[in-house]
Amino acid sequence: MSEFKKLVFSGVQPTGNLHLGNYLGAIRRFVALQEGNDCIYCVVDMHALTAQLVHDDMPSQTRSIAAAFIAAGIDPEKHIVFNQSAVPQHAELAWIFNCVARIGWMNRMTQFKDKAGKDREQASLGLYAYPSLMAADILAYRATHVPVGEDQKQHLELTRDIAMKFNLDYAEHIRRTGYGIDITVGDEPVHAYFPMVEPLIGGPAPRVMSLRDGTKKMSKSDPSDLSRINLMDDEDAISKKIRKAKTDPDGLPSEIEGLQGRPEADNLVAIYAALADKSKTEVLAEFGGQQFSIFKPALVDLAIHVLAPITGEMRRLMDDTSHIDAILRNGGERARARAEVTMKQVRDVIGFLY
Numbered sequence: 001m002s003e004f005k006k007l008v009f010s011g012v013q014p015t016g017n018l019h020l021g022n023y024l025g026a027i028r029r030f031v032a033l034q035e036g037n038d039c040i041y042c043v044v045d046m047h048a049l050t051a052q053l054v055h056d057d058m059p060s061q062t063r064s065i066a067a068a069f070i071a072a073g074i075d076p077e078k079h080i081v082f083n084q085s086a087v088p089q090h091a092e093l094a095w096i097f098n099c100v101a102r103i104g105w106m107n108r109m110t111q112f113k114d115k116a117g118k119d120r121e122q123a124s125l126g127l128y129a130y131p132s133l134m135a136a137d138i139l140a141y142r143a144t145h146v147p148v149g150e151d152q153k154q155h156l157e158l159t160r161d162i163a164m165k166f167n168l169d170y171a172e173h174i175r176r177t178g179y180g181i182d183i184t185v186g187d188e189p190v191h192a193y194f195p196m197v198e199p200l201i202g203g204p205a206p207r208v209m210s211l212r213d214g215t216k217k218m219s220k221s222d223p224s225d226l227s228r229i230n231l232m233d234d235e236d237a238i239s240k241k242i243r244k245a246k247t248d249p250d251g252l253p254s255e256i257e258g259l260q261g262r263p264e265a266d267n268l269v270a271i272y273a274a275l276a277d278k279s280k281t282e283v284l285a286e287f288g289g290q291q292f293s294i295f296k297p298a299l300v301d302l303a304i305h306v307l308a309p310i311t312g313e314m315r316r317l318m319d320d321t322s323h324i325d326a327i328l329r330n331g332g333e334r335a336r337a338r339a340e341v342t343m344k345q346v347r348d349v350i351g352f353l354y
Helices: 020-033 045-051 058-072 089-100 103-107 110-116 125-139 150-169 171-177 235-243 263-276 280-287 292-319 322-350
Strands: 008-012 039-043 080-083 145-147 181-185 188-192 198-200
Touching: 008 020, 008 058, 008 125, 020 039, 020 058, 020 145, 020 263, 020 292, 039 058, 039 322, 045 058, 045 125, 058 080, 058 292, 058 322, 080 322, 089 125, 089 150, 089 322, 103 125, 110 125, 110 150, 125 150, 150 171, 150 188, 171 188, 171 322, 235 292, 263 280, 263 292, 280 292, 292 322
Parallel strands: 008 039, 008 145, 039 080, 145 198
Antiparallel strands: 181 188
């Protein structure tokens, strides 16, 4: 092999209801990336334990993510859809990466600081080592590209650091086993086993904000259900939430610069742009100078047009979960087969007997 084969990997945690931000920032992009790419999409149920140890509804939450994948248009026959815990190689590689990664690297992870809060001594070791497992999720398949939001970009940089340190520390072993590929990192030639993963960041609304506070990210954990549009919301709920969305007294500007300092207005324009596959400039060319009393009903109609078919299909799939379970079982088998190829080679490189 003269170069790493392009492979897209990403995952979604089964914690709480999926919302518009998850759809626009992740799932819709997963669907688009199917064209021309080999894709593996994962329900990261092992990661869910870092948010909450005991989940009474873990099976239902896992199925709902898979249902959203399928309802949005991901093809589980051409690509792989599975749940993380079905592939034990993720945990095996994560332990190796725990030994590769440095404490100083983990200490720089801002998401741990945010999620652990002030009482970090009471945070779980799993939350602290979360990025190491994320690196294993990606590199168990030697994935080359990962669609991520801005909040995960630092974790992807850590994945690259772990991959590079493994490649350098085991350079001679990799060369001796014949599993490596010659790549260039910066100006430095490296005989690598793991690729330098590239982030895929983009789209008009990669970071969807709360409908009640345009300075905060739309979140499953926000106590106000009015702050988000859930993918399982019916048409009446979608209409109510958009009409009640916080705005300011001014109308919509005609130029992008007019959205500066107006986070709620900027958020609604960005949501419309993403749902319509337009730029914010195009949206403002259409609605510039109009009041939100005109814009919000148009956004309601657009959101219902895009989301209602997905919601309907998700409900159909969740009413009879046997189809979802079959997809996850099949995906798990295919993912295990791929991950085991990687792990067999990693064991050879390290020198494990098996």
